[in-house]
Amino acid sequence: MLQLLLATYVVALKVYKKITPNGKLTVYLGKRDFIDHLEYVDPIDGIVVVENDYLQGRRVFGQVSTIYRYGREEDEVMGVKFSKELVLVREQIYPSKKEKELTPVQHKLLRKLGNNAYPFIFQFPANSPSSVTLQPGDDDQGKPLGVEYTVKIYVAESEDDKGHKRSAVTLAIKKLQTAPPARGRRLPSSLVSKGFTFSQGKLNLEVTLDKEIYYHGEKVSATVIVTNNSRKAVKNIKMFVMQHCEVTMVNAQFSRHVASLETREGCPITPGASFTKQFYLVPLASSNKDRRGIALDGHLKEDDVNLASSTMVAEGKAPNENMGIVISYSVRVKLNCGTLGGELMTDVPFKLMHPAQGSGGGESATVKESSRQGGGGRGGDSRGRDDMRRKQSVDRGRYDNYANDDDDNIVFEDFARLRMNDGDED
DSSP states (O other): OHHHHHOEEEEEEEEEEEEOTTSSEEEEESOSEEEEOSSOBOOEEEEEEEOTTOSTTOEEEEEEEEEEEOSOGGGOOTTOOSEEEEEEEEEEEETTSSOOOOOHHHHHHHHHHOTTEEEEEEOOOTTOOOOEEEOOOTTOOSSOSEEEEEEEEEEESSTTOOOOGGGEEEEEEEEEEBOOSSOOSOOOEEEEEEEETTEEEEEEEEEEESOSEEETTOOEEEEEEEEEOSSOOBOEEEEEEEEEEEETTTTEEEEEEEEEEEEOTTOSBOTTOEEEEEEEEOOOGGGGTTOTTOEEEOOSSTTSOOBOOOOOOOTTOOGGGOOSEEEEEEEEEEEEOHHHHOEEEEEEEEEEEBOOTTTTOSOOOEEEEEOSTTOSOOSOHHHHHHHTTTTOSSOHHHHHTSOTTOSTTEEEEEOOOOSSOOGGGO
8 A cells, every 4th residue: 555655646748750771870759749839839849869970061941842733743733733742941950050948858858869869859830830631632642741740860962952761750740739728618600591582580590509619529519599480391400510711822711510400490480480409510521521621630640630629819810811722611500491581590600629738638648657756747837827828849848747856758769751652751
C-alpha cells in the first residue's frame, strides 16, 4: 500500500523523428500540430542531429513551405497550374547566425542528443491559413485539394543551393485553430416564417442550439419549435449539419452536409397545431469517408482525421480577409409542406473546433508509472500555461511535469509520411 502511495506518474515526452535517406541527418520535432491562438502561433521548434565529420564545410538549412492546391492536377493543361507553392521561412541552422531562445522541449533534447544536436525555430507568418484537406473522390487522381505545410531540413553549400535529396528531410505538419477557453453563453437561434398564396396565416419555425461552440465528436443539440397558423400541413422534418467551404483563391463556395436525419414524428403538423422537439446530430469524419469534397483537418495518417475546424478570425478583422480555405458550419432545418406548399428552411450557424489546450481535450499524453520517490510533477500547470502565452512552443504545463533528474521519459516515434506519398517523401 505504501508503494502505491509513493508511486507518481510522469508524463513521457513523445518526440517525432525522421532520418535522411543517407542516414547522416536526423530531425526531431516535439509535435506535428501547431496551434494558431489568433494572438500568436506556436513556433515550429525542433532539433537536427548531424553525424560526425559529415558536413566538411557545408551548412545545414531549414525552410517552411506551404502548398495551396485549389484545382485538380488532371485538369492542368497548357501549362496552367492550379496550385501555389510558397517558401514562408528559410534560415541557416548550422552554423547559427543568431542566438535563439530555446523552448523546454529543445533544452531536454539537447541534453539527450549530445554535441552534434542543433536547435531550430521557425515562425508562421501572420494571416497564414490553417491546414485543410478536401477529401478526394474515388475517381480523383493526384494529390487532394487543400492547404499543406512542410518543414524541410537539408545540407547545402550555400543558401541558393537546394541540396540533394539524399541529405534532405521533409516533414508534413499541420497548422490548426482551437476553441477559446470559454465557450460563451450565447445560444444561436433563428426564427423564420412562410406565407402561402391565396391562404391566410403563416407557418413559423424556430430553431435554437444549446451552445455556440461544439468540440469534434460532440452531439449538436437543436430545439425545433413549429407553430402552424397557416392552412397547409407539414409532411416531415429534415435536419442537416452543413459544412460550408470558401476557396479564396478562385472565390468559389460550396456546401456539403456532414450529418443528417429525417423524421415524421409529430407529422403531419396540421393547421392550428404546434410541435416542439429536441433533435441531436453528430458530425463525424468517419461518417463521411467516401464523400468527395468534405473538408478535413489536413491529416497525416488515416487514423488521424477530423472534420475541418471552423475558421476563426482575430478581433477587428473581417472574415473575408482570411486566406486559404475558409470553413464554417450551420444546422439547417427544412419543413416539407408538400408539392404545392414547398419548403420552409432556416440555417443556424455554429462553430466546430478542437478544445483549447489545458481544457481537458488536448493531445493525449503518454503516461508511465515511476516508483521513485519525488519523481512526480511539480504542480505548476497553471503557472506554466501563463508563461507560454509569450512565444513558447506548447503548453508549458505539459513539460513542467517531466522529472528533471534524467531524460529517460522521452519516447521517440518515427514521423508519419504524408497521406499522398510522392518522390520527395521517400
